Amino acid sequence: MAILTYSARTLLAKYLITHPLFLAIGRGKKSWDTDPEAPDYEDTDLLSVIGYKKLTRSFFVNEDDNGEIDLPGGRYYSASETPTRHACLEFQFKYGEAVDVEIREVGIFADTVITGGLPATQTYFTPSQVIAKGTLITLEHLEAPDTFTPNKKGCYRTVLTI
DSSP, X not given: OOOOOHHHHHHHHHHHHTSOEEEEEEOOOGGGGTSOOOOOTTXXXXXXXXXXXXXXXXXXXXXXXXXXXXXXXXXXXXXXXXXXXXXXXXXXXOTTTTBTOEEEEEEEXXXXXXXXXXXXXXXXXXXXXEEEOOEEEEEEEEEEEEEBBTTBOOEEEEEEXX
């Protein structure tokens, strides 16, 4: 039986963080507020996409009980100068992006294609500004809906372990 070695996993993580990635945010189902539903491995899209946010920052991390990067579930990481099989991905929303909508699901896509002719500085896109969503890499249904307001910007950070 063949295995996927750690060096191969590091290579795949390196590929991902150098690839154009987008976070899709979606409304999901209101029923998830009281009856959570696990994502399905066969899913290829979100139920009701609100918008797409271009990757703001990516870097390699190591598991570290004393690390400054904390994620839900008590997981801690520290930045790594060398490639690892753990890729930290951050999507930083600006004030005014995705305002006053309930977000219940998020997914990371690779190979998303955006409509041409938009400002080069634009990093948040509506579904009508996306020509091809790309390939869904991760899908998460949030434990509770999140809502951005004109005075609250959001950040989504995750660590992909390959």
